[in-house]
Amino acid sequence: MVTDAVSMSAAINSALPGDTICVRGTIADKRLVIKKSGNQGAPIKIVGDGQAVVHGISVDGDYVSISGLNSVDPNAPGISLSGSNITLENSTSISPRGEDGDALRFWGNNITIRHNTMRDTKNLNGAHADCMQTFATDQGHLASQHVLIDSNRCEEIDNTCLIMEGPHSLAGDGSGVGASSDVTFTNNYCQNNASEALQIDDVQNLTITNNNVAGNNDHAFALQNLTTGAKVSGNKLNPAIHFEVGMDDSSAPGYQGPPSGGNP
Structure with a gap:
């Protein structure tokens, strides 16, 4: 279970296809960045409990699923998705600021x-x-x-x-x-x-x-x-x-x- 910036980065950096990373609490000073890929039938899943807060979300990879996370007061874009077979669900992007503000x-x-x-x-x-x-x-x-x-x-x-x-x-x-x-x-x-x-x-x-x-x-x-x-x-x-x-x-x-x- 990930509850701080250090453990979140470590878990994402070591993620393999089929892994699920659970995020809890408020990690308000850290953007969640994943540059890893799962594969067909074994996506990498980043899962929050609906209350978890991060300072932005960026995905650059394939077969990645994000759910239950709140991107609050992030640098814009609040959430960025780039790749194939990506799912974003049950999450939020609130009050993004800077750049084009998306x-x-x-x-x-x-x-x-x-x-x-x-x-x-x-x-x-x-x-x-x-x-x-x-x-x-x-x-x-x-x-x-x-x-x-x-x-x-x-x-x-x-x-x-x-x-x-x-x-x-x-x-x-x-x-x-x-x-x-x-x-x-x-x-x-x-x-x-x-x-x-x-x-x-x-x-x-x-x-x-x-x-x-x-x-x-x-x-x-x-x-x-x-x-x-x-x-x-x-x-x-x-x-x-x-x-x-x-x-x-x-x-x-x-x-x-x-x-x-x-x-x-």
């Missing part, structure tokens, strides 16, 4: 993000503080595929609940390699203050269903730049939201959902 960033394949709470991101000192973000750039960040984002809560978010930028994004710094695709965003609660709850750029085969968008947004979902094959249904919107989907012409192929109400 609560969660993720990159890779077969990533599951479910039953987590991200709260209190602030646009301080030029930050663009989102609840969740991924991008594929020439800085070595890979496109994300086969991603499930289910039953999470984004509360008190200054910018978007989810921003995704594929390798050919309009940002102009995309890697140009691969594709960001097969993403399901379902049963989530979004309370944010940007013009839209979701900003999606160059992501194919996206499903957006049964979410509660509670922010005072202009529109709920912005689809642009060949975000084709999107399916949108069953979402509950704040009545103050002007329309559900904003979409450009390039994203229309394969789209299923309410008519576009305007530009993304």
Whole structure:
């Protein structure tokens, strides 16, 4: 059982596929960093009791599972996931600060993000503080595929609940390699203050269903730049939201959902 920074680092550094590391108590001065991989059928599991506190979480590896941990007052991003076959569940990212102020960033394949709470991101000192973000750039960040984002809560978010930028994004710094695709965003609660709850750029085969968008947004979902094959249904919107989907012409192929109400 891990209860302090020294024992946490030692346990993670010696972890092998199939190991479970239990974290208890408050380790407020130490970020949990794991650069190890499990394997299929034997992931490395980092498990808290729902009360355990760390000063941020970073995963850079494959077949890793994180659950029951609270990232409180961390350096942003509060939680960072990079790799394949990663699961983050029943955890929190609260009040991240610094850099771009994001609560969660993720990159890779077969990533599951479910039953987590991200709260209190602030646009301080030029930050663009989102609840969740991924991008594929020439800085070595890979496109994300086969991603499930289910039953999470984004509360008190200054910018978007989810921003995704594929390798050919309009940002102009995309890697140009691969594709960001097969993403399901379902049963989530979004309370944010940007013009839209979701900003999606160059992501194919996206499903957006049964979410509660509670922010005072202009529109709920912005689809642009060949975000084709999107399916949108069953979402509950704040009545103050002007329309559900904003979409450009390039994203229309394969789209299923309410008519576009305007530009993304």
